[in-house]
Amino acid sequence: MGCKNEYPFKPRRIASIDVFRALTMFLMIFVNDLWSLSGVPHGLEHAESGEDFLGFSDIVFPSFLFILGMSIPFAIENRINKGESKWEITKHVLWRSVALLVMGVFTVNSGFGLTTTIGINRNVFLLLMLTGFFLIWNVYPKKQDWKKYLYLSLQIAGIALLIFLAVIYRDSKGGVMQHKWWGILGLIGWTYWICALIYLFVRRNLKYEALAWLFFVLLCIAGASQWLGIFGGILPGNGTFHAFSMSGLLMSLLFNRFSFGKLLPWIISLGMLLLFAGWVARHFWIISKLGETPPWLFFCTGISVLAYIFIYWLVDMKGKKSWFQWIAPAGTATLTCYLVPYGLYTIFSMTHFSLPASWLIYPVGLLKCIAFAFLTIGITYLLGKIGIKLKI
Secondary structure, eight states, rough: OOOGGGGOOOOOHHHHHHHHHHHHHHHHHHHGGGGGGGOGGGGGSOTTTTTTOOHHHHHHHHHHHHHHHHHHHHHHHHHHHOOOOOHHHHHHHHHHHHHHHHHHHHHHTTTTTOGGSSSSSSHHHHHHHHHHHHHHHBBOOOOHHHHHHHHHHHHHHHHHHHHHHHHOOOOSSSSSSOSSHHHHHHHHHHHHHHHHHHHHHTTTTTTHHHHHHHHHHHHHHHHHOOOSSSGGTTTTTGHHHHHHHHHHHHHHHHHHHHHOOOOOOHHHHHHHHHHHHHHHHTTTTTOOOOOOOHHHHHHHHHHHHHOOOOOOOOISSOOOOOGGGGGGHHHHHHHHHHHHHHHHHHHHHHTTTTOOOGGGBTTTHHHHHHHHHHHEEEEEEHHHTTOOOOOO
16 A cells, blocks of 8 residues: 555664653653642643643643554564564554553543442452453563463463452442443553554555544544534544544654654644644634543644654753653553552552641642652562563
């Protein structure tokens, strides 16, 4: 398909992608911990439903989806270079997506509380849930001896544990486990499988990748304008989340094809153009993360583009990767890092651990949130050292 527009892809590791992913995960942990503080300025928080506002917290998830998209060409091209067929890669993509959807459904339902009639409280449920996740999706060493069957047994035990939890689950109103919303992990799963399959079958053809991005942008516009009718919501975000990732995917292809020097003025202009598009779009729709509106899409994409350009210049051009070593595990063990706070909050609840009230008031409390993010990353690093790291 479109071979004349294809060009060799060099699946080298770009340090700035890992750094940007680590930064977005660090910030995600930070903003997700703001709930524990009082007096936090609204500018740091998420906008409320129906509010025309872009809070700092509203920028973080789009940035993560953007860097997810940047990673897709490298991951798929590496598998192709190893001799994997399109069918094998398709199965891998779908398996990863299903894993994220399952974890998303579990984490969402765990947030709705549990009725006491099931015999275990929410803290125990959460710890068992996390245990199931790690048993199934831990990176086990590749062995051909008896240990291979041990690791397989652990994965089967993890699956059985999640099935057991799903069966006994009842929320605070007596409802069974069900799709309430997909959760962050589920939204990532939905976004990943569609964007990854688009790349797999279109690959390096910039024209078709750009058309896919445009399709998702138009879908976002149609959804925000209430034009989709009964089809609205069939695709989570009405294409907005996929547009974020396709933007990152296109960025990877451009960086692979053109030199940074030639690309820099064009990418900066593109980032500014996206911000301008956000300003224009705001005349027709509000800025709303919860509403997945076009202004939110354009503003956050423009911010991600310009932020990545700066990170690329600093890390890959100026060689300052070492400046970010302190958060590196968040960029290489991202899923582990995302789930660690669930365990920490559960342990704090079970042990009745709490900090002095004066530490939980803005602005001093921000230091607590920063420390919590570093603690999460530190635990992620230590878990990796003993062979515990989630990978799907």
